[in-house]
Structure formats: structure tokens, C-alpha cells
Amino acid sequence: MGGTVGISTYLGDLNTSYRLEHPGFAARLFARYNFNPRICLKFVASYGHIAANDADSDNTFEHDRNLSFATHIFEGAGEFEFNFLPYKHGSKEEFFTPYMFLGFATYKFNPTAEYKGQTYNLNELGTEGQFLGAEYNLIQVAFTYGLGIKCDISYEWSINAEFSSRALFTDYLDDVSTVYPDVKNVRKLHGDVAAALVDRSVEIGFDPGIGQKDRQRGNSTDNDSYHMFTIGLAYYFGYIRCPSISNN
Numbered sequence: 001m002g003g004t005v006g007i008s009t010y011l012g013d014l015n016t017s018y019r020l021e022h023p024g025f026a027a028r029l030f031a032r033y034n035f036n037p038r039i040c041l042k043f044v045a046s047y048g049h050i051a052a053n054d055a056d057s058d059n060t061f062e063h064d065r066n067l068s069f070a071t072h073i074f075e076g077a078g079e080f081e082f083n084f085l086p087y088k089h090g091s092k093e094e095f096f097t098p099y100m101f102l103g104f105a106t107y108k109f110n111p112t113a114e115y116k117g118q119t120y121n122l123n124e125l126g127t128e129g130q131f132l133g134a135e136y137n138l139i140q141v142a143f144t145y146g147l148g149i150k151c152d153i154s155y156e157w158s159i160n161a162e163f164s165s166r167a168l169f170t171d172y173l174d175d176v177s178t179v180y181p182d183v184k185n186v187r188k189l190h191g192d193v194a195a196a197l198v199d200r201s202v203e204i205g206f207d208p209g210i211g212q213k214d215r216q217r218g219n220s221t222d223n224d225s226y227h228m229f230t231i232g233l234a235y236y237f238g239y240i241r242c243p244s245i246s247n248n
Contacts, residue, residue, distance in 0.1 A: 001029075001030065001031045001032070001234065001235055001237070002029075002030055002032075002158075002160060002232060002233050002234030002235060003027065003028065003029045003030070003232050003233070004027070004028045004030075004160060004161075004162065004230035004231055004232030004233075005025070005026065005027045005028075005230055005231070005232055006026050006027075006228060006229045006230030006231055007023040007024065007025065007026055007228070007229055007230075008023065008024045008025070008026035008048030008049060008050055008073070008226060008227065008228045009022075009023050009024070009050060009226070009227055010050040010052065010173065010174070010224060010225065010226040010227070011224065011225050011226075011227075012052070012171070012173055012174045012176070012223075012224030012225070013171070013174055013176040013177065013217075013218035013219055013224070014052035014053070014054055014057075014062070014067060014068065014069060014174045014176060015052040015057075016057075016059065016062070016219075017057070017058070017059070019052075019056055019057070021052075021053075021056045022050075022051040022052060022053065022056075024048060024049030024050050024051060025047075025048070025049050026046070026047065026048040026049075026228040026229070026230055027046070027047050027048075027230070028044055028045070028046045028047075028162075028164075028228065028230050028232075029044070029045045029046075030042050030043065030044045030045075030234075031043050032081070032234065034087075034088075034089070034238075037083065037086035037087050037088050037094060038082060038083050038086065038087075039080065039081070039082060039083075040080070040081040040083070040099075041078070041079075041080060041081075042078070042079045042080075042081055042101065042103075043076075043077070043078055043079075044075075044076070044077045044078075044079060044103075045075070045076055046073075046074075046075040046076075046077065046105075046164075046228065047072070047073065047074055047075070048072075048073045048075070048226060048228055049070070049071070049072055049073070050070070050071060050073065050173075050226055051068070051069065051070035051071075052068065052069060052174060053067075053068040054066050054067050054068060055068070064201050064204070064206065064210055065200070065201060065210065065217070066200040066201050066203060066204050067113075067176060067200055068113055068114070068200075069111045069112065069113055069122065069174045069175055069176075070111070070112055070113075071109045071110055071111045071112065071173065071174075072109070072110065073107055073108070073109050073226060074107060074108045075105050075106070075107035075108075076105065076106055076107075077103050077104065077105035077106075077144050078103050078104060078105075079101045079102065079103030079144055080101060080102055080103060081099050081100070081101040081148075082099060082100050082101070083097040083098075083099045084097055084098045084099060084100070085097035085098070087099075087150065089152060089158060089236040089238060090152065090155045090156070090236060090238070091152075095151065095152035095158075096149075096150070096151040096152070097149070097150060098147065098148070098149050099147070099148050099149070099150065100145075100146070100147050100148075101144070101145065101146055101147075101148065101164075102143070102144070102145045103143070103144040103145070104141065104142075104143060104144065105141065105142045105143075105144045105166060106139065106140070106141050106142075107139070107140060107141075107142060107166075108138060108139050109138060109140070109173060110123060110138050111123065111172070111173065111174055111175040113175075113197060115193060115196060115197060120193060120197065122175035122197065123135050123136065123138060123172075123175065124190070125186075125190045125191075125193065125194035125197055126181075126186055126189055126190050126194060127175055127181075127186070127194065127197050127198050128175075128176075128177060128178050128179070128180075128181055128198075128217065128218075129181025129182065129185065129186060131189065132189060132190075136170060136172040137170075140168065140169060140170050141169060142166040142167060142168045142169065143166065143167040144164060144165070144166050145164070145165055145166075145167070146162055146163050146164035146165055147162070147163055148160060148161060148162035148163070149161050149162075150234070155236070156235055156236050157233055157234070157235060157236070158233070158234045158236065159231070159232075159233060159234075160231070160232055160233070160234050161229075161230070161231040162228075162229070162230055162231075163227070163228070163229045164227065164228050164229075164230075165225060165226075165227045166225055166226055166227070167223075167225065168223045168224055168225055168226075169223065170223060170224065171218065171219075171220050171222070171223045171224055172224070173224035173226065174224060176217060176218035177217075177218040177219075177220045178217060178218060178220045179213075179214050179215060179216055179217050180198065180199060180211040180212060180213055180214065180215050180216075180217045181198060181213065182213045183195050183198050183199065183211070183213075186198055198211060199211025
């Protein structure tokens with residue numbers, strides 16, 4: 001069993017160019033069972049915080065769009081690991097290996113944005129015209145995959161470093177996916193704050209804003225993703241030492 005800490009980031013409609021201006025904290029707790037020196041099963045509980053802001057983009061449309069978001073992510077996953085080298089925890093010969101893993105995760109998220117000093121849950125506001133009761137689900141599933149390295153530092157302890165990614169089935173991790181809705185309808189359904197958060201280009205001087213109805217707001221053909229790089233320690237509960245020689 002073990003734990004790792006590090007950073008998390010995301011790719012999506014508010015970060016299309018692999019920007020890393022807002023890395024967030026990430027942590028993972030795991031339990032690993034070794035079937036043999038090559039194959040392992042791992043159960044993982046992860047936390048990550050991700051955020052992005054159009055103001056950081058060099059893309060003219062994204063900068064003018066002026067949207068932003070942040071969310072906490074809570075995740076549980078089961079993953080199979082494949083060791084590239086034979087690995088036996090506590091062994092003097094087979095104490096190190098890079099590895100790859102693939103698994104399936106369930107995660108919870110809730111994108112938020114700040115407006116006039118207050119934080120709002122974007123899912124509740126229908127910023128792309130979602131009707132009441134038709135909002136995207138905040139609990140989703142994903143495929144997990146990645147690469148790692150593990151190396152013993154003593155008989156019981158090892159260092160583990162991992163880069164993990166998720167292939168998501170939603171494009172709403174950042175609350176942005178399709179086109180601008182009719183702001184008047186959003187105001188009727190969700191109120192003035194929701195209408196203001198639909199098109200935030202007016203906050204940086206556009207009058208009228210760029211968010212005309214049915215104009216592209218995001219890219220629904222490419223789902224969002226999030227990633228974690230963490231490093232930490234694992235403790236081994238097995239026993240492979242040779243028995244002591246009997247005097248009898």
C-alpha cells in the first residue's frame with residue numbers, strides 16, 4: 001500500500017494548447033496486489049484540482065471569450081499494471097522496473113467560476129442552454145492509463161512515480177462544449193448571474209458580447225481530459241526472505 005502527491009492539469013476547451021499556468025494539487029492512495037513479477041492489480045483513490053482561464057490563451061478567440069473554471073475531482077479506479085522488467089519487492093536482483101497501466105475509473109467533479117467576488121456552480125446555471133433537470137451528470141466514468149517507475153529503497157519501502165491520464169466520456173469538465181445559447185432564455189430559466197456567465201466577453205469591453213446565439217462556444221467533437229503526475233512511497237507487506245537454517 002502507498003500514497004503519492006504531485007500536480008494535476010487538464011486539456012479541454014479552455015486549454016487547447018497544453019498550457020500549464022494553473023497546475024493544481026494531486027494526491028493518490030493505492031493498494032497493489034502482485035500476481036507475479038510482471039502483472040499487478042491496483043486499486044486507487046485520487047484527488048486533483050484543475051483550473052483554466054481564457055485570459056492566459058494566445059488564441060484570439062479564446063482570449064476574447066474570457067471564460068474560466070475550476071473544479072475538485074474525486075476519483076476511484078481499478079488498474080492493471082504491467083512491469084517491463086521482472087519485479088519482486090524486496091529482491092536484491094529484481095528491485096526496479098518501469099511499468100504501464102490501464103484501468104477504469106469513476107469520478108466526481110463540479111466546475112465553478114468566480115463572478116463579482118462570489119463562486120458559482122456552473123452546472124446549475126445552464127450556461128449552454130440546458131433546461132432545468134437536463135444538466136450534465138457530475139458523476140462520470142473514464143478509462144485511466146499511464147506510465148510509472150517503482151524502485152525499492154529498502155526491504156519494505158519503495159519509491160513510486162506515475163504519470164496518469166484519463167480518457168473521458170464528457171466534454172463538460174470545464175462547462176464548455178457546444179454553442180452559445182439564447183441569453184434571454186437562460187435569464188428566464190436561471191436568472192441574471194447565469195446569463196452573465198454565458199458570455200463573459202462583455203467584461204473585457206465587447207459591446208455587444210461575442211456570444212451571439214448558435215455561435216461556437218466550445219468544441220464538442222473532442223472530449224476533455226485530466227492528468228496527474230505524482231511521486232511517493234509504498235510499503236510492502238509480503239515476505240520472500242529465505243528461512244533461517246535450523247540447528248536441529
